[in-house]
Amino acid sequence: MISVIRTLGGRTIEQLEGLGRVAVFGGLITGAIFRGPTRFGFFVRALYDAGVLSVALIALSGFTVGMVLGLQLFNVLSRFGADEGLGAVVGLALIRELGPVVCGLLVTGRAGSAVTAEIGTMKATEQLDGLRMMAIDPVHFVAMPRALALTFAMPLLNAIFIVFAIAGAFAIGVANQGLDAGVYQSGLENAVQFRQDVAQSLLKSLVFGILIGLVATYKGHHCAPNAVGVARATTSTVVTASVVILLSDYVITALWGV
Amino acid sequence: MQSNATRDLVVGLFVLLGLLALSYLSLQVGGVELSSGEKIVLEATFDDIGGLSARAPVRVAGVKIGQVSGIDLDEDLRATVRLEVDADVGLSIDSSAAIRTAGLLGDQFIAVELGAEDEVLLDGEAFQFTESALSIERLVGQLVHDAGV
Structure with missing residues (x-):
């Protein structure tokens, strides 16, 4: 009995220590942002990897999600003779929830995992130690630009995702099912408010970006320095970041209170 | 690099x-x-605002000219609604504000019906004539009562 309680206590302390290490790492990255030397080119390269290379995936996924929403909702709504509501429902669902969350999960899989794998491989091949030997802080040199790029790219990718999804729902609802284009557009514009919906969407995507950046770089920096370790860390990034995104999505929605 | x-x-x-x-x-x-062009704030006091909420549109002849910026309860326990409307519309001082519903079950909005005076309402002034929200429940209740069911 006592040993069970002891195991429980040990596990709890372990988990708390892990959480503390993530927080300390987040503090290191935040500190590194404000510390010179500024290497803007690194940030641009990281933004290319995190943002530009994700655009095709985000746009295609967005359009498909929009098409599915348009088809499903149009069927249900037209049963009640409320097909005019399509624009409003699609807009609110996408901007408030689906956009940030689906986009966050996609970016985790597309860019977050790549960041972990890259940093993990650098650690396994002792490149991070090499940097330390030359008195270059690997957090400043490697982790910070990538975390910052993920944070910066998420709101932009989120907006691109939502616009493509709105277009996808438009394609199905208007071009395929014969809803009037003006009805769709005005339903959308009347239902969506900047402060409640668009701002909340931006806040969510920004928070998700910070979380993805933190998790991805932390897992890379703290993986076991071998092939198995890198593989585990990459998987762990995707799992952890996905769960954290879904959890924090609920917290933000509940706190923002709509 | x-x-x-x-x-x-x-x-x-x-x-x-x-x-x-x-x-x-x-x-x-x-x-x-x-x-956004210049806005003025007008006040209108209603006995019952029904389901009117902030940001509801204010319309003249069906055209949106502003929105509800705030709703308060005054000391007589009547609802005072602040309306933020375009300054250049020029609503005459005997205009009336009514709470209407878009469609049978749609959102509520404020419809302004113009008066005949030349003088216009200025910033901070209040509508003299108002018409409260029409409650479907009350209407149906009255109908049932009148029919003597």
């Missing part, structure tokens, strides 16, 4: 595309007005 001109260009395009999508969502879909 040498800077790569093509890569920089593509990243620039990406940022531009993202900002474009953002501004579409904010300005067109979200309805943020950048250069």
